[in-house]
Amino acid sequence: WSAPGEAFPDGLLVPSLIAEWAAVTPTATAVVCGGDALTYAELVDRSDRLAGYLRSVGVGPEVVVGVCLPRGVDFVVAVLAVWRAGGAYLPLDASYPVSRLAVMLSDGGVSVVVGVEETVEELPVGRLRAVLLDDPRVWARPAFSGDPVGDGLAYVMFTSGSTGRPKGVQ
Secondary structure, eight states, X not given: OOOTTOOOOTTOOHHHHHHHHHHHOTTSEEEEETTEEEEHHHHHHHHHHHHHHHHHTTOOTXXXXXXXXXXXXXXXXXXXXXXXXXXXXXXXXXXXXXXXXXXXXXXXXXXXXXXXXXXXXXXXXXXXXEEETTSHHHHHSOOOOSSOSOXXXXXOEEOOOTTSSOOEEO
């Protein structure tokens, strides 16, 4: 929706831009998926609450967080929360073979996984910290406040592995 040639504001991070937009148009629709929708105010509130929880379990700059959620509003909330906390996200598809997920978790340097019980229960998380969005304790935590932490790594994606072992790209 930007005008052609409009420059992206220098020094602003995506979470800050979303927060600014939420301050101007809090009741405007920010995310829609199927029958679920969030306003900008709801998106910022939910992502800040999750970011507060993520910070409490050690997420900060350069910490990779696996996000194992189906496409939808919760996935957007989780990604925004990871960025607010300063971390980078690694999308995980629960339908992948366990062996591929194990490689992604290990090689991706994941320390925390965000999901719901249904998506995380089959993951080979071992000693990784699982943050379950269907656990009310996650949402009871105070919201993260202040500026997003850092401007480093945003995400890790893995190649298909069609020519051998999948490789993570930062």
